[in-house]
Structure formats: structure tokens, C-alpha cells
Amino acid sequence: MENSFEALITTYIENKVGISENFLSNDLANNLKQNLYTLNQNSQLSAAGIGNSEKLSYDGAIRSDSIYWLDKKNNNAFENEFFVQIEAFILYLNKSCYAGITGYEFHYSLYEAGDFYLKHLDQFKNNPSRKYSMITYLNSDWQESDGGELLIHQLNNNQKISPVQGKTIFFKSDELVHEVLVTQNTRMSITGWLKSD
Ligand SMILES: O=C(O)CCC(=O)C(=O)O
Numbered sequence: 223m224e225n226s227f228e229a230l231i232t233t234y235i236e237n238k239v240g241i242s243e244n245f246l247s248n249d250l251a252n253n254l255k256q257n258l259y260t261l262n263q264n265s266q267l268s269a270a271g272i273g274n275s276e277k278l279s280y281d282g283a284i285r286s287d288s289i290y291w292l293d294k295k296n297n298n299a300f301e302n303e304f305f306v307q308i309e310a311f312i313l314y315l316n317k318s319c320y321a322g323i324t325g326y327e328f329h330y331s332l333y334e335a336g337d338f339y340l341k342h343l344d345q346f347k348n349n350p351s352r353k354y355s356m357i358t359y360l361n362s363d364w365q366e367s368d369g370g371e372l373l374i375h376q377l378n379n380n381q382k383i384s385p386v387q388g389k390t391i392f393f394k395s396d397e398l399v400h401e402v403l404v405t406q407n408t409r410m411s412i413t414g415w416l417k418s419d
């Protein structure tokens with residue numbers, strides 16, 4: 223476990239974008255993906271908003287994915303296993319980097335073919351509590367022709383990240399502008415933020 227934590231932090235320090243190929247076990251990724259399939263089948267996903275509760279709006283011209291929040295109240299064994307892993311990572315990050323993280327929030331995301339999320343920063347203008355963004359992808363057979371890459375904008379160094387299962391990405395929420403390019407295939411992930419209030 224600490225190897226994947228160390229990989230995320232080292233690549234983040236080197237590159238501003240941390241990448242781990244095995245932050246979640248394959249079993250846990252498959253089980254979370256199954257949750258997302260079921261939520262979608264039961265029409266439990268909602269259109270994703272822009273902004274936070276004080277200034278929330280819905281604009282399919284900016285982002286067109288659907289989401290569902292993971293929550294301890296859901297009493298779902300796999301979500302709880304995910305939270306145990308996130309809490310262990312937060313402890314490690316706080317100890318090794320004095321990051322001062324005190325909370326987190328995560329949602330499932332589903333992008334259908336044609337969906338996208340235009341360029342944005344993850345930290346809200348009216349609330350700086352989101353410090354780090356973390357995304358784990360849940361697409362086992364992703365092909366280059368499926369598109370849907372995460373494009374991270376950096377001076378002279380844009381990074382295109384394909385959303386293949388097993389990959390977890392970690393970056394600072396107030397620093398890197400990024401977008402999700404139009405996907406040609408159903409694209410699944412868990413996205414969230416490490417926060418300090
Ligand atoms: O799914 C991704 O690659 C990025 C999602 C994203 O930027 C967000 O939800 O804020």
C-alpha cells in the first residue's frame with residue numbers, strides 16, 4: 223500500500239501530476255465499477271453541477287457527466303473499503319508532507335459517449351477547502367480511439383492521461399487547469415478532493 227502512496231507523492235513532486243497504477247486493487251476497482259453500473263441501471267445518477275452549494279448551477283455546455291456521491295451512510299462494503307484506503311493515504315500525506323488534510327469527498331462519475339468537461343480548476347472561488355484532486359479510472363479495455371483523456375494544461379507541458387482502469391491521478395486543486403476531452407465510449411471513474419477546512 224505504501225508503495226502506491228509513495229508513487230503518487232513522488233510523481234506529484236516531480237511533475238505536478240501524481241500517478242499510481244495500483245492505488246486500488248483490481249478487485250476493489252471492479253467492485254466499485256459494478257456499484258456504478260447498478261446505480262446507473264437504477265437511474266440513481268444525477269447531472270453533475272458546477273460550483274458548490276452556495277452557487278450551484280447545471281450547464282451541460284460545460285460538463286455533461288452524471289455523478290453519485292460515495293457516503294459512509296450508504297453502508298456499502300466497497301465504498302467503505304475505498305474510504306479506508308483514502309484515510310490511510312491522508313495519514314501518509316499529512317505525515318510525510320505536512321499537508322494538513324482534515325476531510326475528503328468523492329463521487330462516482332459516468333460520461334456517456336459524447337460527454338466532456340471543459341477546462342476548469344477544481345477549487346471553488348468562494349471556498350478554498352479543496353486542496354488536492356484525486357481521480358481513479360474504472361475502464362478496463364480503454365482504447366486510444368475511445369478519446370475521453372484527461373488533458374492537464376501546463377506551460378509547455380500539457381499532459382494527456384488516458385482513463386484506464388487502475389490508474390489514479392493526484393494534483394493540486396487550485397493550480398492545474400484541466401479538462402475531460404469528448405469521450406467516444408462510456409467512461410467511468412471516481413473523482414474527489416482532499417480538503418482542509
Ligand atoms: O475524470 C477526469 O479525468 C477529471 C474529472 C474532473 O476534472 C472533475 O470532476 O473535476
Ligand SMILES: [Fe+2]
Binds near residue numbers: 343
Ligand atoms: Fe476537475
